[in-house]
Amino acid sequence: MDTIFAQATALGRAGVSIVRVSGPLAHEICTDLVGKLPEARSSALRMVRDTAGEYIDQALVLRFDGPDSFTGEDVVELHLHGSIAIMRRVLDLLGSFDGARLAEAGEFTRRALDNGQMDLVQVEGLADLIEAETEAQRKQALRVLSGVLGSKVDDWRRSLIRAAALMEATIDFADEEVPVDVSDEVRALLQQVDHELEAEIKGTKSAERIRTGFEVAIIGAPNVGKSTLLNRLAGREAAITSNVAGTTRDVIEVRMDIGGLPVTLLDTAGIRESEDEIETLGVELALRRANDADLRIFLLDSGDNPPFEPKECDIILYSKGDLTDEPYPSISGKTGKGIEETLENIQGILEEQASGAGLATHERHARAMQDARGGLLTAIGLLDRGPDFYDLAAAELRLGIHALEVLVGRIDTENLLDEIFSSFCIGK
Structure with missing residues (x-):
């Protein structure tokens, strides 16, 4: 070498x-x-x-x-x-x-x-640590780098191997001093692993959002002050502001750190019907990005309603607060009125969303765990059908074990490794 x-x-x-x-x-x-x-x-x-x-x-x-x-x-x-x-x-x-x-x-x-110094999940954690821009990203990457997910995968793998071995022993040594009914222990092992896998899969989306960043879309009619609000929240002139309605055609993105969480603010085109083909495309893009965002801020003129139904966690603000004595959620991007409260509100909502983050931080992790869980659930179904199906159940468990080994990079990962390591700098 x-x-x-x-x-x-x-x-x-x-x-x-x-x-x-x-x-x-x-x-x-x-x-x-x-x-x-x-x-x-x-x-x-x-x-x-x-x-x-x-x-x-x-x-x-x-x-x-x-x-x-x-x-x-x-x-x-x-x-x-x-x-x-x-x-x-x-x-x-x-x-x-x-x-x-x-x-x-x-x-x-x-x-x-x-050389066995790290598993593949730790490698991804190291890459995420190098790329970390916020405190939440740093903490999450360090947790992955510590090997805690790899240790958990090893525990799951041992439980599945134990369950498969018990069923195979029943098949191969039925006439010897081996207990015939192993279903209770096998079922307990499989249900425990299934419960933990399900919890980790559910936490993947939140963990991935911490890694890649949350998206917060500012939605409203043309000329309501969305770009002015974006600039005030970002603390810089990121978007062009104008009294001319429809100035923003594309989605303007501003990356920032809010309470240690990575957040991308989206300034979208004003929502209205228009005969201008380009503006219409901008509105359609705005609606798509708003729908996919983790949080929407509806900025409205006093007395107006949101252009579409807000979700439970969304924030509704009323613009031009510098012209009124109304308290928050009246807000002004020009004077800064209500900005501190809005940032605190955004932080609280996103912290709640991030609270469900698990150990798995990549979509690849979720897919591997879903594959493992698929084999496990099939095995549980076969287990319930009796000893005549134990050989098939054991085969399904081997597929689940294979998926977990792929997760930590023990097997079948050559193309994946090339993709992962291509993001590293030379010298690392």
Whole structure:
């Protein structure tokens, strides 16, 4: 296997830049560059020199011996001064050694997976942690990265294997000292796993929303002040405001952090009938995005009704609050009246939606668990039909076990791995 290397920090000038080297020749190559390496899991200050002995930089050198490293292989990290010239020189030098090459995107993490240091769900958690922009995203990604879902999957897998083994023992050893009626224990095992799978599947949508962000659509008639409200909520001029009705034709999106939750505010076209073909398309798009949004804010003129039926959690506000003494939900994007209350309202509603988040954070996780549950429920149905159907029930459980193994990346995941690791940066 090749020894791989890459810059593990962002490209460009910095205070410190880190080069990571992993593989069977990591210690040998880095010894040639810096001399004696420090003891495992410790650091030392060393001079970095090329093969001709020319001084390149002074670096803090960290050494990790496999399997006690991130990748499970021998690893060395060089913490260099963050000069572009130094980084380029060190990378060129590492590439000159036989058996060493620049790492591909995500290859360090992929080796950690291949060497049993992480499961596939943890890999996804690491990718989510790197992408995290809000506190809720950070906490959720860390929880996934900790391996708690993988541990749960292992528990489910053991229970299904135990249930299948009991039924197969009844089939294969019916004439020996093996209890014939194993249905009570098998049913208890399967029902427990089914209950936990169902709960995790239900929590996937909320968890995925925390990962990708909630959408909040601002809905109302033309010229009611939607763009002004968006700009005030976002704290910047994100949308064009005008006294001309129908200025907003497309959906304008603004990403923001509300109480630690990732939120995308949507400023939509004014809802009205129009003979303008482009405006009509904008209204249709607005209605589609509003329908798919997690929360809708209806901004109305005093005395008007919403253009369509609000959902229970939706917010109704009355615009141009700067022209009236009416209390909240009267609001003004111009003066800021009611903005703080609106943000608190949005936060409370979305926190309630996020409260049901489970451990599974991707649609892939939900599909795998649904497949596992499908085999499990079929097995329960066959179990109720008696011992003559135990062989079929055991076969269904094996399909369920297979789905759980796919979930954590033990089998049948090559194409999936290529897709997942393509999102990683080189050096991770």
